[in-house]
Amino acid sequence: MTAAARPLLIRARQMLDGTGGRIEEAALLVEGERIRAVGRAADIGTPDGARVIDHSGTAMPGMIDVHVHLRAPGRPGEGLAEAVDLARISYAETALRASKHARDTLRAGFTAVRDCAAPGGVVIDLRNAIETGYVDGPRIKACGQGLTVTGGHMDRPLFSDHVRVDGLAAPCLGADGFREGVRAQLRRGADFIKLNTWVSFHDSPDRFWRREMTDAEIAAACDEAHAHGVHVAAHVYGPEGVAASVRNGVDTIEHGHWIDAPTVELMAERGTTFVPTLTVNEVHARHALQDPDLPEKYKRWHRRSSEDKWETLERVRAAGIRVCTGTDAGFQIEHGLWNAHELILLVRGGYTPMEAITAATANGADLLGIEAGRLVPGRLADLVLVAGDPLADLSILGQSEKLRAFKGGAEAGLDCQAGKSEIVIQ
DSSP: OOTTTSOEEEEEEEEEOSSSOEEEEEEEEEETTEEEEEEEHHHHOOOTTOEEEEEEEEEEEOEEEEEEOTTSOOOTTOTTHHHHHHHHSOHHHHHHHHHHHHHHHHHTTEEEEEEOOOGGGHHHHHHHHHHHTSSOOOEEEEOOSOEEETTSTTSOOOSOTTOOOTTSOEEEOHHHHHHHHHHHHHHHTOSSEEEEOEEEOOSSSSOOEEEOSOHHHHHHHHHHHHHTTOOEEEEEOSHHHHHHHHHTTOOEEEEOOSOOHHHHHHHHHHTOEEEOOHHHHHHHHHHHHTOTTSOHHHHHHHHHHHHHHHHHHHHHHHHTOOBOOOOOBTSSSOTTTSTTHHHHHHHHTTOOHHHHHHHHTHHHHHHHTOSOSSOSTTSBOOEEEESSOTTTOGGGGGOGGGEEEEETTEETTTOSSTTOOOOOOO
8 A cells, every 4th residue: 555545644632623623632534635533542543554643732624815816926015016017927927926825825724715816817727737736735716807897996097008918807897797707707717706896995084985886786796606606705895885795695795894783784694704804904004004105095094994993893703794714915915924814813803712713714614615624524634733722822823834734635845746745654
């Protein structure tokens, strides 16, 4: 029997199953890509021929970041210069760069991500390359290009009239245009649809959001996506915007500052998922407020959103709405370095460490529709070994040198093809 064909037994001081369960002196048995057994080490024993890892820390499901942009490097302070960067390099080079970001993310303990817009189908192609085994990386769900109104949030006039860059986003016009936009992304291979429904607004001292898509456009896009069995995510701000998005069929609210109590009630009624992206708000506000050249109206927006996000999160938590961790990595947030910071911010906002871990594991897997996120028999063996106890110190999840990530039973960094890596018996 080859090493790859032998079962893998992992024994750990404690195991977190991703749904709030915890086992001390635990063991997990992996056969092929899936978990065969989970329980106390004394009960599972050591199957004949098994490769064994004895781990003195914690075993937990691989984490999931449901809002990233793998195409962008996330260099601090770069801002809109990244759009110019996309015009400078080819989409082939963009895909190669994204593969590096994907690998960094996997080795940081995130075994799955949802990519929320990239140009030219580059992340769809990266997803396919990872699934085929050409390159190493997390499981990816990709939306392709984000859908936006003409001249909207993702179709800004960044260049002179004589400069044209194809494929940065997918501008649509009217309800029929958004239906066609959904069909075009699905034809390209998208796993879900990303909309920009209501966006930030800076020209008012007390209203920080404005409408971008009409109700008819939102409803048409959601109806078409749901007819094809895929979910819809919306970049959205403000109570009216979130309410309009949810009412017309959006499944996940991204960012979502300034959500009032009636809107939270509507989200709970419709089963809407919330992705608060606390990390990108914190990091962008820090950069903005330290920039002496940034106009005051933009600083005002960052101050108010930084304050309100905690009130919004508290309302969502109290209502029992499903929350998933999403950082918006790629926008002044480097991949692999910041992904776990979202869990720390959830705890700062009132969640327990175990609830934050559940948001980053079982909740994310359920949203993405993948058989991971829980250490239970039959699930994919996507897991992380942590040198310590994240329930006592969540910051350890952001220290990649203290993590060992496994996807489908294969350890990240040893071999890009699952099942072909030899694991040293400890």
